[in-house]
Amino acid sequence: MDAIIISIGSELTTGQTVDTNSAWLSQRLAEAGVRVLRHVTVPDEVAPIREAFERAASEAAFVLVTGGLGPTADDLTRDALAAAMGVGLEMRAEYVERIRAFFDARGREMPEANRVQALFPAGSEPIENTCGTAPGIRARLGEATVFVMPGVPREMWVMYERDVRPVLASHTGGACMLAATLYCFGAGESDIGEVIRDLMARGRNPAVGTTAKQGVIGVRVHAWGDRRDDASAKLEATVAELRGRLGSLIYGRDDDRVAAAVAELLKAAGRTVATAESCTGGLIAKELTDIAGSSAYFREGLVTYANEAKTRLLGIPTEVLAKCGAVSIEVAEAMAVACRQFAGTDYALSVTGIAGPTGGTAHKPVGLVYIGLADTAGCRVTEHRFGEFLARDEIRERACRTALNRLRLRLLGAN
């Protein structure tokens, strides 16, 4: 069972917006045992949208479409679908009322523009939108079933789960593709590729592939089976093999956040952490609190950006700051030790560095970062140089990931 995903919007083809819907739908389709042949993105113009519909419907059983259902003049998906189907648009009075009710419930009057969202190609079926004004559309186009959903991600997610997923499931029988990604940090893509080369052979089931992003290597596994339990057994066997070979390089499964791995370990051990950040400016605290239930292990974070804050909040002597500089082993150590002591936590992480783009010197270049990790045994500071090829936000992310990974390895007893 094959599908093609079409994203519609000039904001996508001109690059103002990154398309996240196609990736989300692809994951859901993979889970449902539907193979995605390709993603296509076209601008808000009837001719290319129509052509994309027609071509996709001639190649795939399912065509999943997002975007172009809004109330404004550049929303043309319904027109293009009607053109491809060779039919006109019809106003469905009940949907005008539903859209009006949506505004009523929020104490607002329905703008006239929103009436257009109650237009549907003749012979198509509306799909209710439970979280927004734009209804979706289900239609036949040639041999294919087309589902059109809103471009707003959270509206699309709900519509897919409620009205699209069940239809797909009824068509795929038991056949199933299951996927997992193991995320690794601390080694390069080639090095990991050499360790698992035989598993990456073309045509193998499960298939194994790698991707690299910001120092994180994702090892993807896809397993096909005639039944779900068959695919699952194949998937888990390869995952176990990968875990055996890659060990503590792997920090996450299907979750690329190092903070999620740290959170699991902290919760399991009943331990707590606090943070004292300078160049990462709150990013580590933010990552640790992105996780639901973070109050179990995260107590407090200090963003001591100005030197004065380092002295007042962490007691770092002005002489140390003057002598060693704010970006130094000494200050990183003092930050972590004081933070842990004041917060009364088991662990404290500190980061001080030069995120750039300015502020670097020959001796202390942009990208120089010191990371402190304090626990009952004391504090160890590591020095990192992230400057080559990395921009400010990447240096901050890399510093954050490296700090969290140090804590992860400490919790595993691996460093």
Next chain:
Amino acid sequence: MDAIIISIGSELTTGQTVDTNSAWLSQRLAEAGVRVLRHVTVPDEVAPIREAFERAASEAAFVLVTGGLGPTADDLTRDALAAAMGVGLEMRAEYVERIRAFFDARGREMPEANRVQALFPAGSEPIENTCGTAPGIRARLGEATVFVMPGVPREMWVMYERDVRPVLASHTGGACMLAATLYCFGAGESDIGEVIRDLMARGRNPAVGTTAKQGVIGVRVHAWGDRRDDASAKLEATVAELRGRLGSLIYGRDDDRVAAAVAELLKAAGRTVATAESCTGGLIAKELTDIAGSSAYFREGLVTYANEAKTRLLGIPTEVLAKCGAVSIEVAEAMAVACRQFAGTDYALSVTGIAGPTGGTAHKPVGLVYIGLADTAGCRVTEHRFGEFLARDEIRERACRTALNRLRLRLLGAN
């Protein structure tokens, strides 16, 4: 001059990775006056990659391709391009040496797998990769010029700027499309659409369209001209008209970060800010320090996640926490006032709320957030309910954006 962008990778068609390269390239192509007909994403298989190449080359003058140039067995872009060109692959010894030098410079031995990155379709030209191991490829396919670049974004960016942009510029003459997006916060898409309806008419130059994401409405403007100054004059006239109609709803141009607008205003006024966060967990501090030069206005941030931290770091009496609860007007006010006083800044922002998914009650549901803004005149707290339809990360983002927008409007004298 038209282009089609092809992204290659099963990590994309299975949804493990979101394609950000196509959006980045689309922005660059728009600036260069090249129209993007569509984006296509295909898996790591020779047949669909080859077909995408052939179809794109028959429709567009330029085909820009990213991904599938890595050293592992699932990297098949070079094979598919050779197949489309009807030629074989040739090893270029000088590129083996360049790749080896890349590893040498990092004190590592070149893995054997990387040799494959020195294979090129016969008749194509290598493009040097100055920040990674995978060289790019420039080739003719039918009437089209094909540029293949690495999928790793920062490697692709450098290669595009150095070796692709100049080629495109030499072909486009003076014709030019310029784009701008004005970001608005505080009104819905329909409401904004009604205010600017006439500017959104089909066929108008500049074209105006809107998109909505997490409460932010982006108003996109695209202007075409035979020369750059012509396109620029048209663009600026429409931007000025939009600014006149939308006023302080607009917070950013081509930058959707409210923090960037706040940073500009703080720097211009020579003012400083500190933050005291609970449910946003450092996100506001992170956003404020994402901006280069943030030390000019950002002094410190406290992430007082545990109640104990609210008492020790901000002096909030335990009785107030017990009586009113941590999520209350009283605590939000006390946090902002104490934060500003201790940090000695002109402004302080505080946030306390329930990000969920658990912790909500009938009286204080998930999504209830109090935002305090303290300045010389005192402190005002606003109450927000972000729970309906929003997940934890969205509630945190919405709270952060709303807090920063309150500071922005205050700096403008608008609230």
